[in-house]
Amino acid sequence: MPEEIFFHVKDCALVSISTGIKAYILTELLDHIREVEVGCLYYHFWARQLRPSFDHPEFHNDFAAWVHRELHDWILAERLNLIAPHEFHNLEELREELINTLEERFDESGDLPWRKAEKPFYFVRSQIVVIDTGKRLAHPRELREIIPQMSQGSIFYHFIDARRRTPDRVDDFRAWLSAFSPAYDDLAMRLANIDPYFLTLTEIRDQLAAVFEDYFEENHE
């Protein structure tokens, strides 16, 4: 079997690095968003689930959460919250969308750009260490056994980070299952129904485990 057919189980860990940049008002935030390295955008959009934080689960990126919590502008917070990072081809496009969303709101609200937060927004970037565990899976049914044993880092790498790496911006499991199409299309659809933005990594693992368990149980594999 060629190596590329196997599912390579990987793990990852994230380290956070302070940039020393902070913003108290939205105009500062906008200026910094234009200039910060894209690693910051990755951190504030993608990496929230892999670091010690416990924020409002209804907010999916740090910018939306900060605007909601510190500036109390619900309109901007809701709009920022709708920015789904996997819909963009790269982080520069994501940056552009973020800038546009802020500028549009500035045009609507006179004093908002200068409203001062009590607690600033800290720009942080991340380093992600990806480890190939050496485990290889030859058949989708092996996922049923391995998913419950996966670390949070593995779940993050294969289910969340994958959306930035795969050509169709899907998780690694679906990307791999597509090679067996149409045999596992139903399973792939069930995986697509798990919304990673509302769940912790442990909850995602539990839901993935349940989907694989149910599917292979029903199909007697």
Added chain:
Amino acid sequence: MNNELLARYEAIVGPDVIEQLRQMAARLKDAQVLHVNSTRYGGGVAEILRSMVPLMEALGLSVRWEVISGDEPFFQVTKSFHNALQGFPIEFTEKAIRTYEENNRKEFEKLEKFLKEADFVFIHDPQPAFLIKFMPERKNKWIWRCHIDLSRPYRPVWRYLRNIVADYDASIFSMPDFTQPLPHPQYIIPPSIDPLTEKNIELPPEEIKSVYDRFGLDPAKPLVLQVSRFDRFKDPVGVIRAALLAMKFLPFQLVYAGGGAADDPEGEIVYQEVLAAAKDQPDIHILYLPPDAHRTINALQRAAQVVLQKSLKEGFGLTVTEALWKYKPVIGGDTGGIRLQVVNHHTGFLVHTPEGAALRIRYLLFYQDKRYEMGQKAHQFVKENFLITRHVRDYLSLMLAFISGNGERIELEAL
């Protein structure tokens, strides 16, 4: 590898967490790690190292922990540095600088061999920070681990120390809020608690119940607890006021369990103020505990229904982490690391006044189901984020990042 120790952690955090640590450590098995701090016993740094060093060793790393010594004038100077870095103006003299640098020079002579041999040197806090100045030609990586909130330092002292720590290859802070501009990467690694220590280990139910007899508490009344030094920043008088306000609505007892620090002359004054505030209040119990009463504190935390940490200023607040680990929702002051751990309606409540604390005490004592649900969430939150295993993982990640080129994404092949 010390499989017995790893198995004990594995029973708590799960095999996936330990397997990840093994995978990471396997790529560092030839690396030599040296930690240097200024005390072997007492204080948060020593507590963390006492757990971190054996766990790193159990994972197969070669780890050494050295403690610098010093005379009284040296520790007076470093204590004043500590206060200054937290924002208190001090008298900063040439003599203090000479005392500090000279002590570091003497310690360097003792530690030179280890400092040269190690691949990674972690220097904890300002006391040994000057050691780096005696190794200008070093080839290894030096990392300064700052456990202090540096957000508003007394500038003359920080300017002096900044010139020293700027020489390091990286620094580590507990939160982004605690950092200062430095010319190297500043890693954010929050501290942690160890679930296997006396302070956090599971206790038999009879040992938990025994605190009622020992301290004259009423087993029929709910217990609300704050564990803190007698320090104004912990707002002990505000805690008593909050309890008295809440006691008008429902019966419970408050325990404020604290101690003093040998280097804190104000502790006794605050203790007397607290005793005065609690006078003639039969349901308010002030306990003055020795610094090694870890198991007693553990039992009190487990006996309590609700834990308070109503600080006005706080570093990270590991007492909050300890309480959350024991399934207790925490009512905490909206400051420092408490904000990272206490999330309204999830793991507890953030408050700004004694009135706010009183309201939340009433809420949590009234809604038992909610309290239980928040306690479960609190425990899980600490399990995933603030245990020593996560702390070690962050250190391993940092070291792997260094040996792999320090890019944004580091890919390590299968072994």
